[in-house]
Amino acid sequence: MLKTQLQTLLKGLAYRCGFSLRKLRGAKRFEVTGDRAGRVRPLLHQVDPYEGFDPTAWPDDASGWGSDSPAFGELIAQVRPRRIIEVGTWKGGSALTMAAGLDEAGIEAEIICVDTWLGALEMWEDLDDPTRHGSLHLRHGYPTLYYTFLANIVRAGHTETITPFPVPSITAAQWCSLHGIKADLIYLDGSHEEEDVYQDLVAWWDLVREGGVLFGDDWSWDGVRMAVQRFAGEQRLSITHRHDKWELRTP
Numbered sequence: 001m002l003k004t005q006l007q008t009l010l011k012g013l014a015y016r017c018g019f020s021l022r023k024l025r026g027a028k029r030f031e032v033t034g035d036r037a038g039r040v041r042p043l044l045h046q047v048d049p050y051e052g053f054d055p056t057a058w059p060d061d062a063s064g065w066g067s068d069s070p071a072f073g074e075l076i077a078q079v080r081p082r083r084i085i086e087v088g089t090w091k092g093g094s095a096l097t098m099a100a101g102l103d104e105a106g107i108e109a110e111i112i113c114v115d116t117w118l119g120a121l122e123m124w125e126d127l128d129d130p131t132r133h134g135s136l137h138l139r140h141g142y143p144t145l146y147y148t149f150l151a152n153i154v155r156a157g158h159t160e161t162i163t164p165f166p167v168p169s170i171t172a173a174q175w176c177s178l179h180g181i182k183a184d185l186i187y188l189d190g191s192h193e194e195e196d197v198y199q200d201l202v203a204w205w206d207l208v209r210e211g212g213v214l215f216g217d218d219w220s221w222d223g224v225r226m227a228v229q230r231f232a233g234e235q236r237l238s239i240t241h242r243h244d245k246w247e248l249r250t251p
């Protein structure tokens with residue numbers, strides 16, 4: 001009992017001083033077992049996630065942040081991806097812009113959307129914020145944002161291209177590593193907290209195919225910028241910028 005209390009006290013003190021066990025242990029890198037061709041959806045869903053879903057009961061609102069940036073179309077035309085992974089999808093705005101970019105470039109590709117659809121920290125900070133917390137549309141205390149996302153994809157007619165993967169970012173990266181799933185474009189727009197962004201960078205970087213790009217949003221957020229700079233420095237990568245996005249390119 002005393003030992004547990006002492007451990008909790010020490011952990012609390014260490015946390016306040018800027019240490020965390022995660023930091024001390026280092027970020028997790030997952031071994032990548034290969035680079036599998038073909039579609040990911042059958043490996044994730046035995047039943048089509050859109051089957052029998054009625055979009056009319058859900059808000060017709062695909063708003064996001066930086067989700068209609070011209071950076072998506074430019075990168076798609078340049079890299080010509082066969083697979084895209086998005087981490088942080090919200091209502092699907094950025095995924096839909098990428099799906100439209102694929103159509104425009106005449107590319108058949110799959111977009112895997114990784115999100116818990118439970119909201120990031122900033123969506124729980126102010127319960128009176130209609131854009132962030134309000135969009136979670138809690139039912140019995142639990143977000144129903146996922147259904148707004150599904151409805152947006154159905155309405156836009158992109159159900160063939162976009163596949164939801166409703167798990168935390170690190171779990172998805174681990175799953176991709178286990179299955180040898182890499183992507184040509186990986187878009188990071190999940191948590192914007194520095195340690196989380198750093199963990200995401202470490203987890204997803206090895207899953208970018210050769211010639212591919214890891215890119216993300218919100219360079220103006222301290223947490224994002226500091227994590228990207230830290231990771232790029234450690235890996236000796238140059239950070240480039242395209243419109244409102246930052247980019248890291250594989251050699």
Ligand SMILES: C[S@@+](CC[C@H](N)C(=O)[O-])C[C@H]1O[C@@H](n2cnc3c(N)ncnc32)[C@H](O)[C@@H]1O
Pocket residue numbers: 063064065066067087088089090091092093094095114115116117118119120121167168169170189190191
């Ligand atoms: C800024 S929003 C994404 C906006 C979207 N890309 C757009 O442009 O419309 C961030 C999203 O990341 C998700 N998220 C935050 N942390 C996550 C994590 N660790 N794993 C999975 N999803 C996460 C939240 O649920 C939220 O939907």
